[in-house]
Structures are given as structure tokens and as C-alpha cells.
Amino acid sequence: MRLTTKGRYAVTAVLDLAFHQGKGPVSLAAISERQCISLSYLEQLFAKLRRNDIVSSTRGPGGGYSLQRNAAEISVSDIILAVDESVKMAGCGDSDACDGDYQCLTHDLWQELSNEIREFLDGISLAEVMTNQKVKEVSIRQDAVSASA
Amino acid sequence: MRLTTKGRYAVTAVLDLAFHQGKGPVSLAAISERQCISLSYLEQLFAKLRRNDIVSSTRGPGGGYSLQRNAAEISVSDIILAVDESVKMAGCGDSDACDGDYQCLTHDLWQELSNEIREFLDGISLAEVMTNQKVKEVSIRQDAVSASA
DNA sequence: CTTAATCCCGACTATTTTAGTCAAGTATTA
């Protein structure tokens, strides 16, 4: 499990999607403007999110992305794992370095903690984040600015 | 809050230190051998850990590093934050991009979740990780291999 | 049917971070 700015972008974008999908699919252009993430970068992220069945797409004018499941059934870890796909940890990850059998066990030591973190994030759904008072306030403020622009 | 391989190395190294500091300070060379992390990289990490008052150093023969506080009083987040020091998040982090005042609020949205994660990791002390059964087993196995080598 | 909005895809790139190496110190103890 990793927490990087990439995952942060993804969580923020999907959160924006969740807030605005009331009136049909949400375009990446709209998310890009509201969240200030470059369109091309969003395209890369959403390609992975689509491959991992978190969002689905509708093409053509008026199209965009929708959540594939209910916001209550999408966890924060789902999003982060989808976007971080190929995590080949450096060091003695896969049975080749440190010549011996169990000489180097960095991986195992960290794994325990990593699991706890994943379980924790697995327990937080998009819907729960959306009910957070501060998050709600920010979302409302963003809509106000977008509308006046 | 970020979770990267750098933080993982740091947590693993300090954990190794905690397990072996019974007989005085632990040398980086010993940690390097046991955990298979390059000595020079450990030097960089421990310089930051020392600056953040997590470990203290003893010079000269038989020297090495010791925990500055009790293992129960060092949280996992302490270690990760010490090592990740300068986290200048990309994007609209600091009031310059997106011209307006509150146009871009990516930062705030993510912040809420990030805080929850930090609080979670803040609640996990080194001592607690050490009592984890699997972690203990790995540590014992490592000592056995080190001794026979 | 054409046009425009939108997703889709691949190649390319600048910058930053990771994970080191190397060399020259300084402090301490045996």
C-alpha cells in the first residue's frame, strides 16, 4: 500500500465525480476545471479506474464518467490501488537479492503494518468521506465559484 | 501524509534498532546487513531521524544509534514524517495556481482524509508493532540467520 | 450527414524522487 500524490489526485477526482453525478455523466473537462488537474493526466487516471471497474464511461456529447457502483460500495483503498497498479517495490522484494533464503526480510516486516493501513482505508467508503462536514463545505464553495466563473 | 518505500525503509530500520538496542547502541552496518539496506542510504535516513529527535548517535568504536525515547513513545507516523520532511505537494498547493481565491481546493479535499490516516498511524507505536506475533517471528528468524553467517 | 463534444490511446518529456555511490572528513575509545 502506498499513499502518493497520484492516489490523492485520483481520490479527489472520484470524489468530485460522486458529488456531481446527479445529472448524468460528468465530463473530465468539468473535473479538470473544478479540481485543477490537467485533462490529460485525468485521462490516464480514469483509464485505470475504468479498467478496475470503479467508473464507467459514456461517449459523445453530454457524455462523461459515472460511478460503476454506489458511493457506499467504493472504498478509498479501491481507488488508490486501481491507480497505483504496478507496484514493484525496490530492494529485496522478490527472492533474488541477499543470496540466502531468509537473510533479508524487510518485505515481511513492513507487510504487517501495510496490511493494517489497507484494512483501515478499506473501511472508509466514498459515501463516508462525502458526509464529512468539511469536505461538504469545500464542495459547496467550489460549486459557487464554478457557477460564477 | 505519504506512504512511500522511503518511509518503509525508515520504519523497518528503526524497528530493527528497537529490537537490538538491548546491548548498547546499534551500528548502521549491522542494520544494513540484517535489513539489506545500503549503508549510505541508511546514513541519509538516520541523519533525518536524528534531526527529528527520534534517535541519538554515539561515536567511536562500539558506537551506533539508540532510540531517543521509549519504543512506546515513538509512533509510526513520527518516523515517516521525519523522513519525508520536505513534502511540497504538486498542483495547487500554495496559493499561486488557478488565479482565483478558492477556485482550486484539491488540497483541502484530500486533507481531511490525510488527517485521518495520520491520526491512525499516530496511534500505532513502535512498541505495538514489536508485539505483533508475525513481526516477532521474522525478527527471531533474522537473528538466527545473522548468527550463523 | 455533418459537426462538435467527449472519451480513447500511444508516444514523448521535464522534473522530482528514490536509492544509491564516493570521498573526505570528525569524534571517540581501545
Place this chain on the structure above:
DNA sequence: TAATACTTGACTAAAATAGTCGGGATTAAG
């Protein structure tokens, strides 16, 4: 004093991040 071990700084190869660019494919609307 010599060996041990920490300390610092400069440098570097490789990867990840955060994009850009340019072209498609689909489809709703006019």
C-alpha cells in the same frame, strides 16, 4: 595513535510523477 563509526556533501542512474501533444473512435444534436 590507530581503528571504529558517525557526519557531511557532492554526485548519479533509474524510476515515478505529472504532465504535453497529436491523433483517433463514438455518438448526440443540429
